[in-house]
Amino acid sequence: MSNDAVTGAATAQMPDIAAAHFIDSLFKPAHILVAISGGSDSTGLLAALAEQLKSSPNSDIALSAATIDHGLRVGSAEEARDVAAFCATLGVPHIVRRWEGEKPKNGIMAAAREARYGLLADIAAEISANLVVTAHTLDDQHETLAMRAARLREGEGGAGTGIADATLFDRRLWIVRPFLACRRADIRDYLMGRGMSWLDDPSNEDVRYERVRTRKRLAEGDIASISVPDGGVARAALSAEAAAWLDRHVTVNADVLCAIGRDGLAVDEAVLSYALSYLAAVFGGGSYRPGRERMRRVLDFIGEDRPGRRAAGGVVFDLRRDGLYLMRESRDIRPLVLASGTDGVWDGRFRIANHGPTTIRVEAAGASGWAKFAERLPKGAVQRARAVLPRIVACDGDNDTSVAIAPYLAPFDRFLTRFDLTFADRLAACFGREAYMPPPL
Numbered sequence: 001m002s003n004d005a006v007t008g009a010a011t012a013q014m015p016d017i018a019a020a021h022f023i024d025s026l027f028k029p030a031h032i033l034v035a036i037s038g039g040s041d042s043t044g045l046l047a048a049l050a051e052q053l054k055s056s057p058n059s060d061i062a063l064s065a066a067t068i069d070h071g072l073r074v075g076s077a078e079e080a081r082d083v084a085a086f087c088a089t090l091g092v093p094h095i096v097r098r099w100e101g102e103k104p105k106n107g108i109m110a111a112a113r114e115a116r117y118g119l120l121a122d123i124a125a126e127i128s129a130n131l132v133v134t135a136h137t138l139d140d141q142h143e144t145l146a147m148r149a150a151r152l153r154e155g156e157g158g159a160g161t162g163i164a165d166a167t168l169f170d171r172r173l174w175i176v177r178p179f180l181a182c183r184r185a186d187i188r189d190y191l192m193g194r195g196m197s198w199l200d201d202p203s204n205e206d207v208r209y210e211r212v213r214t215r216k217r218l219a220e221g222d223i224a225s226i227s228v229p230d231g232g233v234a235r236a237a238l239s240a241e242a243a244a245w246l247d248r249h250v251t252v253n254a255d256v257l258c259a260i261g262r263d264g265l266a267v268d269e270a271v272l273s274y275a276l277s278y279l280a281a282v283f284g285g286g287s288y289r290p291g292r293e294r295m296r297r298v299l300d301f302i303g304e305d306r307p308g309r310r311a312a313g314g315v316v317f318d319l320r321r322d323g324l325y326l327m328r329e330s331r332d333i334r335p336l337v338l339a340s341g342t343d344g345v346w347d348g349r350f351r352i353a354n355h356g357p358t359t360i361r362v363e364a365a366g367a368s369g370w371a372k373f374a375e376r377l378p379k380g381a382v383q384r385a386r387a388v389l390p391r392i393v394a395c396d397g398d399n400d401t402s403v404a405i406a407p408y409l410a411p412f413d414r415f416l417t418r419f420d421l422t423f424a425d426r427l428a429a430c431f432g433r434e435a436y437m438p439p440p441l
């Protein structure tokens, strides 16, 4: 292994480049909420994103920032005001929220983090931001990996994969870490080069914390860094290519059948795997994409080029002479009961709002009412589609009445609304509000 790989230098990315790639990877329009503590990393992240957006002013991306005042240190409110003043110089709207309520005696850091994410998610919902970004860096990543390796050696916990570059919080909000391939030193250079300063949090020097001790041992060469998988450039390019591929090659029939023509399958394997893993989540209704191993098996199956079926991530991949078809697998589809005036997502695929006077149940349609529907699907797919499309049943006392069956839900609008079947909307139904295509596995 080269020395660069050990120190992580080979994967390090400059802050302005990282910010540009991140912006490229977004579905637009998008509203980004930057979690800024006032430390160098998050100050650098906000500055770099603001600078990128300023250089392309027609951009349909909005930027806001938020600081959580944990109220754990004297002067924290004043620090939050300093951050607000910095945001004002950039012209970025900024919100401060204080962590109120009981603070636990033990595990205060973990509790503060949990509370922070919750408050950030609330703010994001209030201002209609699509995602939150935090400024975790490559240095944080090395510290985390070193700490997890140490715990593993001591027999505590499993091998860690490190900090993810995107996580879904509470099934409703993406938290993305665009600076995960950037080094703190480069971020500080970036800020100093622009005459910008930051706050130094004294707890970053407090050796009672394991992270601080690990940071020092890494800096002193006491322990070696564990190499970090490559991120950054390759990922951003891949997600852009996959988005273009989806636009070009994917069609959707009757809300349920995803078709990919033969020439779509001739694309680079990394792009195909990435895009198909999304489609699997979208059409399979799962919360996550199928993992690397499963996608490997799907690609091998496609590569063999023999007509047949494979299931992965709740989706059946059906390879035929004219292309590849994806449809939800018919197992594990649970009914959803919605009281009058409520809404919910059925099977991770359909958002249904009950505007009617009675409770409704959404369930797999099964064999009812298909004459017209069949026109919108190839013959061979009708039977299977029945098992995975929703029908709405009004629960009226002892009598349950079937009131609507997809895809003919429109006449029953007083009972329900659904998302349109755009890719981003479907992702939204699976993943929560969405402007973001997370990086490949």
Ligand SMILES: Nc1ncnc2c1ncn2[C@@H]1O[C@H](COP(=O)(O)OP(=O)(O)OP(=O)(O)O)[C@@H](O)[C@H]1O
Pocket (backbone or CB within 6 Å): 034, 035, 036, 037, 038, 039, 040, 041, 042, 043, 066, 067, 068, 069, 070, 116, 133, 134, 135, 136, 140, 201, 204
């Ligand atoms: N009080 C806070 N308010 C808003 N966001 C925060 C706060 N504390 C941390 N974050 C976000 O979480 C990320 C990781 O937190 P961490 O505690 O490792 O960073 P930090 O040392 O506080 O500051 P920085 O990363 O900005 O140098 C930060 O980069 C920032 O995006």
